Amino acid sequence: MATPDGQFASSNAPSSRPASQKSGRSSRSSRSHPSSRTTEQTPLLANEDRSHEDEHIDEEEIPETPATASLLQSLIGTTKEGKFSSWKKRWPSIVALVLLCIAVILIMLGFLATEGVEEYAMQAADFKPTKLSLGSLTHTGAKIHVEGDFRMDASKVEKSSVRNLGRFGTWIAHEVESGPTDVDVYLPEYGNVLLGTARIPGIKVNVRNGKTTHVSFDADVEPGSLEGIRNIANDWIDGRLGQIRVKGKAEVPLKSGLIRLGKQTIEKFMIFQGNDVPSLPAYNISKINIHEAKDGNKGMGADAEIDITNQFPLQLTLPPVAVDVLVDGCQPSDKHIMVGTAETPRLDVEPHTDLHVNVTGNVEELPDSLTAICPDSAKSPLDSLLGDYMHGDAATVYINCCKFPDPDTPSWARDLLKDITVPVPFAGKDMGNLIKNFSLADVHFSLPDMFADPDSPEASPKISAIIKVDINLPKEMNFPLDVDGVKADADIYYHNKKFGKLNLKKWQKANSTMIDANGDESASLLVEAQIKDAPIDVLDYDVFSEIIQSLLGGSKPVMLDIKAAVSVKVDTPMGSFAVREIPAEGVVPVKPIGHGNGDGDGDKAGFNKSALNLQMGNLSIIDTTRTSITIGAMANLTNPTNYSATVPYVNINILVNDTIVGQAVGENISVHPGNNTNIAVKIVWDPFTHSGDKGKAIGAEFLSQYVSGFNTSLTLQAHNGTIPAQPGIGFVLSSLPITFPTPRLNTPKKPNDGDGDNDPDNDPPSEDGKTHFIRGATMHIISSTAIFTLSSPFSSTTLFITSLNATSYYDGHPSGKILYDLPFAVPPGLSDTPRLPVDWSIGSIGYEAIKKALGGTLQLSAIADVGIRIGQWREQIWYKGGKIGAHVRL
Incomplete structure (x- = not known):
């Protein structure tokens, strides 16, 4: 019987159980009501070695035998570090084995449950299972075969008086035999619900010290309350099961030789806590292949090979199982979203032998709830799942168990396992260098309008180009994929320093071409997208200045690192949908503007100003003042780069001998690679206003030399007002003045008058x-x-x-x-x-x-x-x- 502390009770009872007591089991099996569950802060029982317990727990409060600990460790499995390995989640076998373990312990204790040797039996009894196998599933439960070794070890008994008395008593008894016994197992903290019943045949063992008896028997195990088992299973899956306390109760008929000892009523409490509570088995996905669905099915299929660690002495056959695969919704409280199904074939489990499981899956189509944008978010549940996976983080999928394709599977197993949902961490895969090549073609830059507010989006420079991205496809992907839309939020780095952002907030039309694998080269997907007026935000003008200097003064391409969150619209066998914020990285080489004769180290090659081939003509006076003259002109120049640009407004200082003498102003200028003719510019010549008397003198000297045909030069230098909406760009360019020979003026000849x-x-x-x-x-x-x-x-x-x-x-x-x-x-x-x-x-x-x-x-x-x-x-x-x-x- 239970003691006041609720931990252990053992009492002798009459040889026959009252009818009311016999019927109590069925009534208890139907009861399941909430009770106060033990938390992680509740004092727990130790596992095996009582001598190592400190002052927090008394031996009298924890009547657990070494046989108990040994049996549990053998069933659950222990690593060298003392941590229990994973448990294969098959509830019929779990229920059967738990019931069987408790039954064996109760019977062994019943052999020795006399007052004189009870304490000796508690400490000296030791049972080690050597084989546990599930013979078959029946309509009411399962048949279990058990083999193990029972032994009495007096050296484990601490008190010498108890040890001597026990050895004497068991020497006299020599052997003890039990009759057929029903063992009921309850969950006290789940409303004392009946977990199950084990029917154990008669067992005979040698109880003398040091003698080992090999035990082999078959037992029938029946589950109790299916709802109660599911409750504890859900608590375990959700991580709320800090510990579990079970109670076993049985009436064991005993005899020793020809002497019948009557029936012994035995109750035993056991607590599983910490690492005693099994976890999901360790597994490794060794191979996965995603392909179009076969056999005329719709959607996509997946074949996976999974290796599962098995360190237990279990032998059983698991029937084919089908499960639903689900993922999280937008919020943790949302209902899980089903994405597909998976099946495993019949599995034969051998003791201490790892499992190699072939899993097949199928996804017909993706539900709208999976691809729809979540409230107050820019992502869908699919985006979050793929984002975690591609970052190398563990994603979580859920397995909703279970369906049994085999019609011979008992109905109780179907009822027990239905609607049990297990979270399964799905190890992410760092995609590494997903982008094989990233390039820009037909690049066109647009500078902001002069009236744009510097802090507004309209003030950002814009880029139009054809983006070409060659994406490495994982070898696991073997299905057609088409991309018809792209947008991205990209950070741009130079020498690991972030200097800008490229914002493609609007979908850009795209097309893609599959490139088959060739030799060591894996298959890839070439995506081309036409972007139009995508804003570029310059965040660090110091770094931007370094880039400009490298472009002007170098001969090697400038390598810009791109770290982007890319969203794509894809068309797959599952349908069309958008995948947002996929992490991607790439390197964009920007060809230098320099055309000098440097040695190729990227620093010594200079910008060949003569390559501009600047010419001025068709000069006309637009306006004059006492100190200034505004000249309209048409300019011809050569753009030596591969980039084109649109400049709504630009204002550049004109310098002579480091003295500002005027400004050149251009509006609505379009420049393309190669020759550009008839570019309208306006030159304001006003040395006195800009530089006072010194400027006036330098200006007059320059004009004198120029009209006299001397070799003169002008310097163009940007300033903070060069691009009014982007003063930072003007500031960066101001450190890069361009000095070039003053262009000669082309004038028409006097008409021939015949003279x-x-x-x-x-x-x-x-x-x-x-x-x-x-x-x-x-x-x-x-x-x-x-x-x-x-x-x-x-x-x-x-x-x-x-x-x-x-x-x-x-x-x-x-x-x-x-x-x-x-x-x-x-x-x-x-x-x-x-x-x-x-x-x-x-x-x-x-x-x-x-x-x-x-x-x-x-x-x-x-x-x-x-x-x-x-x-x-x-x-x-x-x-x-x-x-x-x-x-x-x-």
Whole structure:
């Protein structure tokens, strides 16, 4: 009987059980009511060695024998580290084995349940099962075959008085035999529900110290309350089963030799806790193959090979089983979503032999609840499952047990196992370098409009391109797959430093092509997507500056790392659906802009500015002030890169000798690879406003050298206002000024009026081959006048020369001087000046040379101070022309 502490009771009873007691089992089996369950904080019983227990637990409170611990360890299995290995989750066999273990313990205790030797029996009895096999399933339960060794070991008894008394008593008894016995097993903390009943035949054992009896018998096991078993199973599966306490009760008829000892009523409590509670078996998926469904079935099929560890002395045959495979919904409280079915064939389990199981599965179509976006989320349940798997994290699927294709499977087994759902961790697979190659073609950049708010999405630079992604396909995937849509949220890195984001929030149309495996190359899927105006957010302008410098100054491609969450619309045999935020990584090589003669180390090759081939023409004055002149022009240039761009607005400083003298402004500019012609630009020349008196002086000097045909250069440098909506980009580009030779101005020639003398084509070319402001001259000796042919750089604007102080030279010797203070116009193109008075240097070598050239031509040079006016703008410059072809006339 149970003691007040509820741990153990043992009492002698009359040889016959009252009728009411016999009928109590059936009534108890139908009762199942909630009770207070033991938690992890409840003091638990120890396993085996009582001598190692501390002050928290008394021996009198824990009447557990070494036989109990030995039997349980043999049934459950223990690793070298003392941790119990996994239990094969087949509830018919579990129920049968638990009942059988308790039955054997009760019978062995019953052999020795006299007051004199009871304590001795509790500590000395030892039973080790050597074979447990499930013979067959019956309509009411299962037939079990048990083999094991029973032995009394007096050395385990702590008290010498008990040890001596026990050895004496068992020496006299020699052998003890039990009669057929029914053992009932209850769950006290689950409303004392009947777990099951074991019918044990008579057993005879030698009880003398050190003697071993090999026991072999068959037993019938019947499950009790199926609902109670399912309750404890669900608690175990959900991790709420910190411990479990079971109670065994039996009336055991005993005899020793010819002496009948009557029936002994025995109750035994056992507690399983911690590692005593079995867990799911250890398994490994050694092979998996996903393919189109076979035999005319719809959807996709899967074949898997699973190796399961079996460290138990169990022998049984498991019938074919079919299960439903489910996954989590949006919330933990949501109902699980069924995605497919799986089946295992008939399995023959041998003692201590690992199992190799072939599993077949089938998914006909994916339910809408699996692919629909969850509330307050951007993912579907399928996205979460695949995301965990592809990150290498353990995903969780659920097995809803069980269906038995074999019609001979007993109905009690079907009822016991139905609606039991087991979570199964599904080890993720880090996909590694899933992207074999990632490239961009037909790249087009779009800069933001000048009126865009710098903090708004409209301020981000945008990219349009054809993305080409070659994706490695896992060898497990053997089914057709088509991608027709892509979007992504990508982080861009340079040298492991994140500098930007590429946001493809809208679906981009895509197509895909399967590429078969070739040799060592696995099969892949080539996906091409046309992206349009995808924003690029620059997050770190320091890193961005490094990239620009590498592109301009290097000869090797700049490698950008992409870490993206990619969403794809796919068409599969299961139907069309979207898979969102699949992790992907790749490397994008960006070809350098540099075309120098570096040695290929990516740092020493310089940007060849001459490759721009910048030319200016069709200059016209748009506006003037007292200090500035705004010039409209058409530019031609060569884009040496493979990228095109659209620039709504750009403002770049123009520098001469590191001094700002003006700005170049472009609006709605489109640049494509190769030659670009007739690009409208606006140049604001205003040295004084930008740089004061110093700027004005430098500007005048530059104009003087330029119109004189000297080799001059300009520097273009970005600044914070270069792209108003993206000051950071302007700041980065400001550290990369571009200096190039000042482009020569192309001006139209004066129309041929039939006078060969006035035909510029007949003018002797300048000795230096350059275009000069003064293209030619005609000297009239008698009238002491000169007419000059001037080349205006403007196509539609007339400039005025307000003053002229010029001296002509022949071979370094002065020949004449012009002082003229009356303004005269210089119309667009080539034009002649009025007759300008010349003060000849009579008697000089230069003048004599002019007289000798009468009727012909003479090469003269000139130095002049010239006053210029265009609208309100005025400037005083000097001019030095060399080898001007002068015609000499009377």
